[in-house]
Amino acid sequence: MYTNNKLQLYPLLRLAIAFCIGIVAGNLLYEHITMGIWLTSGIIFIVLALLIKREHIQSILIAATTLALGGTLMSRQLKVTDIQLPKETSQYEALITSTPTVHGKVLKCDIEIMSLNGKAISSPINAKATILRDTTTKMKLNTGDGICAESVLEKPHNISVNSNFNYAQWMKIHGYTAQTFIPYWNIHPARVSLGKNAYDRLCMKARIFRDNLSKKLFADNGKDKEAYSVISAMTLGDKSALDKDTKNAFSISGGSHVLALSGLHLGIIFSVFLLLFGHSAIAMTLSIIGIWAFAFIVGMPPSVVRSAVMLSIYALVSIINRRSMSFNTLAFAAIVILVINPLSLWDIGFQMSFMAVAGIFTLYKPMYMLLHPYNKLLSWIWGSICVSLSAQIFTFPIVLHCFGRFSCYFILTNFIVVPCATLIIYMAVALIITIPLTALNNIVCYVIVQAAGLMNRSIFFIAGLPGSSIENFYISTLQTWLLYIFILSNIAMLRILKVRN
Missing domain, CATH: 2.40.50.140 (Nucleic acid-binding proteins)
Structure with missing residues (x-):
């Protein structure tokens, strides 16, 4: 079984790695190698792959073709963004x-x-x-x-x-x-x-609609202003009303991911459709339509588009009777996103999203099996801890490199913000549905404000705890790579020891 999984896993991973190398090469060699040279090289490689029947040589040529494609797309993207601006007013x-x-x-x-x-x-x-x-x-x-x-x-x-x-x-x-x-x-x-x-006109109208909806549902100048600003950020991506103290508290506590529209939010919306319609092909299709409609309404920010692509691929895989996401699916999602915008390879959100999912794929099951509690409540608690740890282990080098901060109570924070975020997004959907029913709408509004208020108070409390975060601990690019090599080496060593035992 393990061998079969390896055989299924490696082809797309090899292509994804070759594609990323091509993108990096296209960026480094932009002034020396034109898009035409990259494209010509790719055509030559694919023709040779079709002519040469030896399997190993074909594999190398297909990888070289993918690399050349990455260089071609990167060169094209840089040419589009390389605009000469007037020096004067x-x-x-x-x-x-x-x-x-x-x-x-x-x-x-x-x-x-x-x-x-x-x-x-x-x-x-x-x-x-x-x-x-x-x-x-x-x-x-x-x-x-x-x-x-x-x-x-x-x-x-x-x-x-x-x-x-x-x-x-x-x-x-x-x-x-x-x-x-x-x-x-x-x-x-x-x-x-x-x-x-x-x-473009449709996208602009969607952004205008989002802003008007935010003002209609979440504009509040009274005592609940802070709660409304968090709700608006979490559900519509409108962070204009968030104050500096709130942003800082979420960052210190390790809860910033709930303020930025990402996979968590789309995952919750995706689960709403599955909850209502089951796991049939029709439900998956409706889920895909739903998450892309949401992505469009909030203005198609890169983090949401990235998550929508991943969830769409997951839904399509489920429709064709594959039971779960795998590294194969993750690699395919990465290729799709990088084809759309090769510059996403350097996007911190892109890097953290894929490293978090890779961490969960790699570490969640071995961690969970260490205890594997049979009590449902304990199983949920231990599972949540394992998910948080798995994602954190694979993402904290990037966080240290870019932001120099490590949130020490991120597990405690996730125990609070994830359930609250789920409730808030469910209630936000109900809030929109119940707009014509004033009395019911007021009840839903009260619940959502209370949930946001509880989350805010909890976040400020955690951020104020002694040693809540390690600050200004920046690491270099080389140190980041060495840290990932150290993490992966330890995982490989533990797996080898497990197989031998």
């Missing part, structure tokens, strides 16, 4: 594409530049904008508003020297090619088309 028309958030005397938001210096541009320029507010008139901007502005468009650059987090690279990965500072006297309302094509 530019006049442009743009759309506000994210909820503007107040930071002292400025507003921060995303903009999509549709025309530059009086000329329409073929591909919109995505930029991060910092807008100096006019405190006398209190200018208000919303998602979907058009503006005419004048400012200097700069290439993204790093803003902190105290971490390994590469902000400029993060901007590039997420499609931003510029950043700019706009004084309030250089910005005016304007009528701007919602997009160049039907898909």
